[in-house]
Amino acid sequence: MLTVDHLKKYFGDVKAVDDVSLEIKGGEIVSLVGSNGAGKTTLVNLISGYLMPDSGRIVFDDSNITYASMYKRIKMGIGRSFQIMSLFDNATVLDNVRIPLFSRYEMIRKGLLPADRYTDIKNEAFDILDLFSISDKDYLSPKDLSEGDGKVLDVAIAFSLKSKLLLLDEPTSGVATGDKFNVMDTIVSALRNENISAIVIEHDMDIVADYSDRVLAMHEGKIIAEGKPNEIMQDRNVRSILFGIGEQNVSGN
């Protein structure tokens, strides 16, 4: 459903994304691993339309979206969540999901009644919150959620747009270690349930191993390895680059 072809993005001399090609199939959850500065977030920004590439091609559902606006990509079904939580802090948890639903159904333009009157939207919002196991916190402010629930809500917002492909930038960063697996369980089961594809940027190798169908390893803007989680973990070359284990020594920090 998503094909990326020889994509390049340079920031001056820094080759953030250097000739990357990849393919994501429907319903597939792919992890993107790599050290800091490997170009993972830039790649996600290029796919979501937050940045425009220097060259290359991005094809989604048979249409070329290389230079399409972010708005168009959202309408086509590419959603994303953020590394640093990005929520509507002064709205309730319910409204955080309800506003994207209003947007998706074009009701921001057309809906003239008070928001509460649209009970079908409210019910759908609750269904989504149910799916992500936070429907009992609907009336809370996002500020009162735990870090884990906040991350889940962030994904739920992207999910509520009926995205076919979700780009999740470190969904477990900032979440307490003991809670990480719960958060991922919730998110991944929701995705599997609706057969949604996802590209997940993740640092925690245990999570990568447990939840992804396929792993892409990036280094200095290039994809250096690709395969099943256990294959990638055992790849000496990848290990040496990602963790500095093996021939190379850990340098500096």
Next chain:
Amino acid sequence: MKVDLERTILRPKVIIYLAIIVVLLFLPRFLSTFNLILFEYGLTFAIVALGFNLLFGYTGLLSFGHGAYFTAGAYGVAMMAKYFPELYSMEILIPGALFVSFIMSAIFGFLCVRHTKIFFAILALALSMLVYALVFKFYHITGGSDGLYVKIPRMFGMTFEGVRRPQFLSGVYYYFLLSIFVLTCITMKGIVNSPFGKALQAVRDNEIRAELIGIRVRRYRLYAFILSGMFTGLGGALWTFINGQVTPDVSHWVFSGEIVYMTLLGGFAIFEGPIIGAIIFTFLKLYAMGSTEYWMFIIGATLIILVLLLPTGIAGGVKSLTDIIRGKRLFSGGASHVNR
């Protein structure tokens, strides 16, 4: 159906509102003409502040130039009086004022919403000072610093020949103003509770995420700007009939600052805040002016106390007080889950 009735008419808030409207209907019997007219000034500024707060409190854009749209409404009416006396009738003047302020806020808004924060505030201020300069300098058209006289208009076929202004203001006009005010409140409440209003609040809270859920941020900011300008223009038009004269200082940034002040005084985070702020400000300013020549000191001191002690304004203060009395039922909205 019975449940519906309980949820709409019998809610405590609705009962309080109805009680307030009843009190307002009988207000001319209790207040002296002087205080009643002052209260009418307060009501027009309440409409202005509600309009301003759609942009400030709900969309997160602080405009220091709302005097310009007030001027559009006020001078719209005054120019009609001067150039089209045969059309000088309330049912034409109000839509006319709305139209003029629509045009002006659409043009200025288009320029302003490209920016946010301080850049937005200063650009809005600069544009309003442009209006000030034009109104001030085009003496032959606008009357310059003398302004324009505004006579009492015809209303729905009624003429007020020989009626003195205080008499007009404490009679028909009060009820007209009151009904427009109630309509404004209902419309504004509808706007902020609609999906559109929710989208504006999403834009205010998190611009980038709002864009990413498919909200056209700049476009909705413009819509909010235009609506805000139109309500301000409506307030300006209604104000001219009370004041009897329009002068260029309503387009000066000091006047725009007063609109900001009223909104802060009442509390921008609560729907009713700007209304309370506008009415209190009107009385505060006039009684301060009447009692001391250092009235600006009183206004300034109030602002300092406000910012330091009541950043959420009077309405915000009252709300947190009632929350404390009720034992902090802060998240009473939880019932919505049960009712769905």
